[in-house]
Amino acid sequence: MITQAEKINVLNYNENKVSVMVSPTESFTFEPSVDGEIPSVIPMTFEQIRYANNYNTFRGGFLFFEKNKEKEIYEELGITNWECILNNKEIREILLSPSYDGLKKIVDIKDSAVFERVRAAFHKLKAEGTNDISVRVQQIISTRYKELQNKKVTTSIVIEKKDLAQSVPNKEVESLKAENKAMQEQLANMQEMMEKLLAQQSAKTETNESKKETTAPKKSPGRPKKNTE
Structure with a gap:
């Protein structure tokens, strides 16, 4: 059973600041996560968490709890679909x-502020320049x-089978890039070796030609012998 005064770590994985009201006169501001993997943390009492839950703070996935406590906290807050966040x-x-x-989860988002989390992730992936996102997505x-900008809460987008054609997984993309780089390096090395070999053969040919010229037999001076027959 969670007590009102119990301190609970609240986590921000977003790479931007998140501010939340924890009482009528008080608010907390979470610093951004440095890399989206390690969260910034503020310990809050359950009373403060309950007040913050009056907004879309937890339902919208702006802030999270530690895995070993999240189920109990979400249920205490009355968030029944927390596993879908x-x-x-x-x-x-x-x-x-x-x-x-x-x-389906993405197109069913009805809050424009929550959808901004999707757009932020999308633009970050695009900016990284190493990710393959399908045109349909x-x-x-x-x-x-x-x-959502036009206040259309229920989407008209129909998810079809063609939308599910998976792009090449990011790990495979990186692997293919590494293989391509290795092949390019091998080709460059082979080209360099061929150039050296051709240069050596050319030099050898020139040397042989030079030797032929210097060892060619000299003609005897004087008139040629008459044919006695």
Whole structure:
């Protein structure tokens, strides 16, 4: 049983600051996560957490709890679908390797502030320049964003089988890039060796020609012998 005064670590995995009201007169500001993997942490009492839950702080996935306590806390807060709350890592995986359930969760987001988390992950992946995001997934993100901007809460996007064609996993992309780089280096080395070999053969040919010229027999001076027959 969680007590009102119990201190609970609240985690921010976002790479931006997150501010939350914890009482009518007090708010906390979470510093950004440095890399999206290691969260910034503020210990909060359950009373403060309960007040913050009046907003979309936890339902929207802006802040999280430690794994060993999250189930109890979410249930105490009355958040029944907490296992469906997307964290940043899950959003990245959906964008890179789309599944029906994953894309459905994204297009079913009804809060524009929550959808900004998806767009932030999307733009970060694009900026990294090493990720393969399908054109259809990009269209889905753009279309749903426009719908929310136009106050269209329920999406008209229909997820189809063709939307689920998985892009090459990021690890495979990196592996292919490494293999391609190694092949390019091998080709460069082979080309260099061929150039050296051709240069050596050319030098050897020139030397042989020079020797032929210097060892050619000299003609005897005088008139040629008459034929006595």
